[in-house]
Amino acid sequence: MKNIIVVGAGIGGLTAAVRLQKLGYNVTIYEKEATPGGKMNQIKSGGFTFDVGPTIVMMPDIYREIFEFCDRNPDDYIPMQKVEPMLDLFFRDEEKLSFTSDLVQLVKTLEKISEEDAQGYLQFLTDIYKRYLIAKNAFLTKSFRGPLDFYNPKSIYAGLKLKTFNDAYSSISKYVKDERLRKSLAFQTLYIGISPYQGPSLYTIIPMIELLYGVHYIKGGMYTVATAVAKLFKELGGEIVYNAPVEELVIENRKTTGIKVNNTVINADAVICNVDFPYAMRELIPDEKQRGKYTNKKIDNMAYSCSCFVLYLGLDKKYPTSSVHNIYFADDFKLNVDELFEKGTLPEDPSFYLYRPSLMDADLAPDNQEALYVLVPVPELSKFSDWSDEMQHQYRNKIIDLIKQRTVFKDIEEHIVFEDCYTPKKFKDNFNAFNGATFGLKPTLSQSNYYRPHNKFKYAENLYFCGSSTHPGAGVPIVMQSAKLAVEELVKDDRP
Template identity: 60%
Template sequence: MERVVVVGAGIGGLAAAIRLQQAGYQVELFEKEPQVGGKMNRITEEGFTFDVGPTIVMMPKLYREVFELAGRNPDDYIPMTPVEPLMDISFSSDERVQLSNNLAEIVSTLEAVGEKDAQGYLEYLALLYKRYLIAKDNFLQRSFRGPGDFYNPKSLLAGIRLHTLGDAYSSVAKHVQDDRLRKSLAFQTFYIGISPYEGPSLYMIIPMIELLYGVWYMPGGMYAFADGMRRLFEERGGQVHTSTPVERIAIENGRATGVVVDGTLHAADAVVCGADFPYAMKHLVSDERARGSYTDKAIDAMKYSCSCFILYLGLDKRYPTEAIHSIRFASDFEKNIADIFEAERFPEDPSFYLYAPSSVDPDLAPEGMQTLYVLVPVPALPAEDEMSDACRWHDEDVAAYRERVLDLVERETAYSDVRDHIVFEKAYTPLDFAERFNAYRGATFGLRPTLFQSNYWRPHNKAKQCEGLYFCGSSVHPGAGVPIVLLSARLAVEELMADDHAS
């Protein structure tokens, strides 16, 4: 096997392409958008620079790994600085808590709530670290080809030790009594698009990773990572075709043979697909046998993560805020979650996340100005055959939601007069994620990581019914979130190389 085509220059596709290149394969990469990165994209207008999607750097070792594998110094591509404080959290207009990366500061904050809760919080972090090591060694860093890879004594025992049957919020509640601390831990399940009242307790490792490994910032924003990988790939002779959508993955006699672009076959010995798995199965894989059990009906029946409504605001004022990451909680957090995942409507009282990196990176805005990113978790779009005009996020809907969110921003955060200082504005809705990035149903984080859409039950990195076809990205094993998508790229390439060496 010599030649591999990668579909999609998102984070998974770029990482897979570099790994394949390093292993000696000739790699060609196709991307439908005019720039690489997928949802890790960038808006640059009127002197303002915004990250479109991900904004929080966790587990920096996995970011650096791609460059180190190629024999390069990661600091030449993605220099990082630690973020301090970690995050500001607002529970109401007069109740705010600041979280630190510093253990002494964390303990001081916890003890201000209560010594019993401080003890429970720290005990819970230790328990999560133990479970993280189990998950890392048994599930996150290994792929599954057949039932025997999962249904074996070692894996089943590891699953029992992870206590995966409980939901995230209940897991927190056993150790921490203060509801504010519970929320501050449970909210992070939104980073992978699932409700803390539904997501398996394993996903509470996310706040543990934040607190134990820190949160980091890359000068220029998160897009620096995507751009750095593109530079590395091209420096080493790789070809990236942007503004070049793949029409379909060519399959002959049960084997992927390349991709079709603008009616022309680009032949390859194997294909790694970084496009969102449900979208790829519906729109890029037309061979029914190759799709196997992933029929249109089955794909529509799967559960999807939430989506996002995001405001990108350029402000002609700099606000004196220390934290670049902030969260505002709804007064009734449980109802907020129910609005998103059960009623499937824009939350009446939304929680939201604020990102204001200009305080540490003034080059992102003109002098004396700043950027503000406001992200609201919202429901994904209905299935394609259920889409109606009422689901289309009309301009008047967007305007109404904007007003609802900005009312809360002004009332409960440091941005008390933000409306008076907006000089640039853009909004993204679930439709943008569906149309620009082929996120099926606009689900920003891909398939929802429920118990039966995780590990062995999540789409695999190697296609079951088609040779020479491999998958990476947020909807396949091991899941969503930038560090985990980087692991999916590693697993997809390991699967490809295992098949190549066995042939």
């Protein structure tokens, strides 16, 4: 039995550790915080419970698979229920759209707009589903070591069939004319931190996945996933060492021999690192010569996803029922997106997301009260860094005013009894997110698939990576897939 160290108890590290432990390895996770989960964490205070980071459960089969891999019933660990309606989309001067994964209701919604758009929308779903199957089989479920893993006739043919060179918004516009429908299919690229006006058209698979596979809720919120996978890991005999920040990945003669914690070297036969890849390069491998092409200059010049400004509000009042997930679009969505990615300024009229988990789960707030999660996409720190207390307070007030203007929470300021806030700086400080970029490296064509950091590290043996900045990319199910690929690479080396 070989000793494996996993660095970081985020969902990627936990998933990798469970798989390795089940496969017969002796696995220890080292985590800098006192709890598991990374960005998939939790705030609890005054009877209110909030998820810190991710909130939307998509691709539920991937969540379930890690438990099934260990011959466990997922329902015993992560009880799910479908969210309906899936989400509501609000526009300042136009009628809202309510989306469902019920095909009959979806068609009715589309036909109210126009039969032409209904036909185009369904054609879009058909086309992007075909492309999704190609991407899943040719790229998302495969890792890359050398050029021939990517530059081969089969992969090149699959890549051409994906038609990735158009941006997401332009691709969508070919199918539907109604501007609300275009936005409804485009904004989800922000889930992985890239502009729909720049991101490859393939990322329109995200709304397709929502519509065809549904959006779900897990009892207790997303943090239940982190605690459930950590519980499974311990049941299998694994160990998690908390409050143990890793200071260095120990590499000798191009071979990884362990980690350094509290200035003490802990040896291992292999290491899987779930720390954000750019941070790991800069901070955990201090000798640039050991990193190959990933010099400080290279890391600084890579493109990073946007970040988030998040308010967690406990309200001593129940408000009229609406959807659990709600998107409010800026009047000029294109300008809003340009501010995030091009101008590097805080959006003047931002789009924002309201998550109301206590509508699904009464245990997340005291009786007759409500937990409200407010997320605003903002630039990452290399583009905008002034998150002083004064700036944070000013932007908080701007967002509260928008909520009062545009939502059912007209008197929200009078009913806030608990409040917390995360800024890009806090994502950087708390979770080692490089530049505070919540979703890691931006998934441009030049930073995707073979061109994204690989699961097996090229420049040192016995070192593997998973997480949102590593292939295949960001989003909870995709990070779990990243962990699976990292484990497969390790096993391939250990048991050829």
